[in-house]
Amino acid sequence: MSDYLFYPGCSMESSAKAYEASMEAVCKPLGINLKEIEDWNCCGATEYLSLDLTPAYSLIARNLALAQEQANGTKTVLAACSACYLNLSKADHYMHEDKAFGRKINSALAAGGLHYDPGQLVIRHLLDVMFNEVGLDKIKEKVVKPLTGLRVASYIGCMVPRPDYNARISDTEYPYELDDLLKALGAEVIDFPLKTACCGGHMTQIGPATAFELIRRLISAADQYKADALVALCPMCQMNLDAFQGQMNGYFHTSYHMPILFFTQLMGIAFGEKPENLGFGSELVSAHAAMKRIGIQTPEPAPAKPVAKKPSGLPMPPPRVRVGQQNTANEEASE
Amino acid sequence: MTEQAIVSDPPSVGPVKHEDLSLLQEVALRTPGDPNLEMCIQCGTCGGSCPSASAMDHTPRAIFAMLRAGMREDVMKSNTPWMCVACYYCTVRCPQEIHITDVMYTLKNMSLEANTGHNGTASDFSKTFISLVETYGRSFEIGLAGFQNVRHFITRLPSITPMAVGMLTKKGMSLFPPKRIKGMDQLKKILKRAKELEAE
Numbered sequence: 001m002s003d004y005l006f007y008p009g010c011s012m013e014s015s016a017k018a019y020e021a022s023m024e025a026v027c028k029p030l031g032i033n034l035k036e037i038e039d040w041n042c043c044g045a046t047e048y049l050s051l052d053l054t055p056a057y058s059l060i061a062r063n064l065a066l067a068q069e070q071a072n073g074t075k076t077v078l079a080a081c082s083a084c085y086l087n088l089s090k091a092d093h094y095m096h097e098d099k100a101f102g103r104k105i106n107s108a109l110a111a112g113g114l115h116y117d118p119g120q121l122v123i124r125h126l127l128d129v130m131f132n133e134v135g136l137d138k139i140k141e142k143v144v145k146p147l148t149g150l151r152v153a154s155y156i157g158c159m160v161p162r163p164d165y166n167a168r169i170s171d172t173e174y175p176y177e178l179d180d181l182l183k184a185l186g187a188e189v190i191d192f193p194l195k196t197a198c199c200g201g202h203m204t205q206i207g208p209a210t211a212f213e214l215i216r217r218l219i220s221a222a223d224q225y226k227a228d229a230l231v232a233l234c235p236m237c238q239m240n241l242d243a244f245q246g247q248m249n250g251y252f253h254t255s256y257h258m259p260i261l262f263f264t265q266l267m268g269i270a271f272g273e274k275p276e277n278l279g280f281g282s283e284l285v286s287a288h289a290a291m292k293r294i295g296i297q298t299p300e301p302a303p304a305k306p307v308a309k310k311p312s313g314l315p316m317p318p319p320r321v322r323v324g325q326q327n328t329a330n331e332e333a334s335e
Numbered sequence: 336m337t338e339q340a341i342v343s344d345p346p347s348v349g350p351v352k353h354e355d356l357s358l359l360q361e362v363a364l365r366t367p368g369d370p371n372l373e374m375c376i377q378c379g380t381c382g383g384s385c386p387s388a389s390a391m392d393h394t395p396r397a398i399f400a401m402l403r404a405g406m407r408e409d410v411m412k413s414n415t416p417w418m419c420v421a422c423y424y425c426t427v428r429c430p431q432e433i434h435i436t437d438v439m440y441t442l443k444n445m446s447l448e449a450n451t452g453h454n455g456t457a458s459d460f461s462k463t464f465i466s467l468v469e470t471y472g473r474s475f476e477i478g479l480a481g482f483q484n485v486r487h488f489i490t491r492l493p494s495i496t497p498m499a500v501g502m503l504t505k506k507g508m509s510l511f512p513p514k515r516i517k518g519m520d521q522l523k524k525i526l527k528r529a530k531e532l533e534a535e
Contacts, residue, residue: 010474047464054533094367111528112521162423198422
């Protein structure tokens with residue numbers, strides 16, 4: 001058993017419950033003991049840094065200070081959300097590198113009776129821990145239901161491989177960790193060229209046209225490679241590609257159907273966990289058909305409502321029908 | 336050489352006043368660590384790597400040229416930093432190792448201070464996000480999306496309704512804000528002190 005200080009982040013408790021549930025389900029058999037940092041706060045995502053740098057870093061550093069207090073022998077902070085992971089490691093990195101900056105953040109923390117010694121903690125992402133600490137051999141041992149026949153696109157996104165302050169990931173643009181992990185589960189992994197492209201981030205709320213184009217690139221590429229599902233490791237990526245896929249389809253008049261799953265959900269399936277314990281069914285683009293291909297029964301999507309046909313042509317008032325002429329009008333229409 | 340020395344080693348005695356510095360120096364000084372900003376060779380790798388460059392009025396390369404030329408007003412008015420999606424492609428590809436994404440954050444801070452009010456959609460999103468975090472200590476995604484869409488994308492509401500329903504039913508998200516963290520007072524004190532430090 002190895003102990004980790006766990007920083008869940010806000011998404012894991014609201015939009016990405018499937019990620020948290022499946023992560024817990026796979027961490028136990030692998031001997032990963034997660035100890036949640038007590039009373040953690042939001043990392044500020046990319047938003048606080050945009051407004052005010054010192055408060056933004058102080059907000060992040062409060063979590064590091066709490067983690068250091070509660071460490072109790074363990075040094076590693078584990079985050080599963082890419083943005084949380086990057087923010088925590090960014091604050092640690094800059095407080096360590098720029099001593100004056102570190103003192104400034106610590107004097108803000110002192111107002112709340114806290115202190116963080118930069119470099120004291122090691123901040124790691126869940127994928128990094130799975131690949132480099134647990135190891136593929138141990139993961140392979142636990143596989144009881146190989147995902148043979150499931151064709152997946154592995155998508156890492158931006159904030160885990162870049163800027164990667166501690167050089168933990170194999171490459172900033174073409175890393176192999178997630179591919180290898182999914183292959184170890186028995187899945188057929190396509191050589192996805194956009195594996196570290198951007199999902200649009202907060203652009204869905206700021207500039208939807210830009211966001212839809214970035215989402216389209218990823219979904220259409222995965223579709224062209226005939227992937228059954230796209231596998232993500234960040235709540236933001238999953239939300240953008242899954243929840244906004246319908247709107248993107250509407251914007252481009254396309255009809256892509258690409259289920260977006262968390263890698264821990266597929267690990268859980270391969271480990272023989274029940275789909276309902278892994279958050280299946282919470283995705284807006286249903287993975288039912290994809291999982292059925294390998295004989296896994298996940299919650300069925302609600303039958304699609306028939307879409308009302310939009311009238312084509314110019315908006316015109318309905319033809320006036322006089323009493324007595326109704327029959328002729330109907331006959332004309334049917335002819 | 337002297338200019339470079341000022342950028343990387345701010346004088347340790349007495350506070351450095353921003354108004355005494357060139358625009359390039361001010362941006363560099365306000366960015367944590369050394370962003371290597373003065374090293375730009377105008378190669379354009381940043382703009383060519385940027386997924387949202389098409390939405391920007393100036394590419395990042397042009398912004399760096401403008402910073403060097405001291406075009407303060409134009410840089411503060413530009414939407415470039417606000418369109419940054421923080422994907423860090425430019426940062427890892429830059430041959431001069433300029434911390435471009437971090438510089439973009441600094442520029443956003445500065446343009447809010449300058450109050451040019453150019454990109455309300457982006458800065459309002461950040462402000463709403465943070466006001467929720469400052470109230471609860473956690474982010475509140477549904478509330479945030481609601482505020483932002485009512486304020487800036489009112490015509491989009493009908494098209495996002497099915498998605499919002501899916502969020503609540505399938506993803507099990509709550510309409511209610513998250514529970515406040517226990518150390519809310521502590522967090523408020525920290526942020527208050529941090530804001531004072533920022534203003535110094």
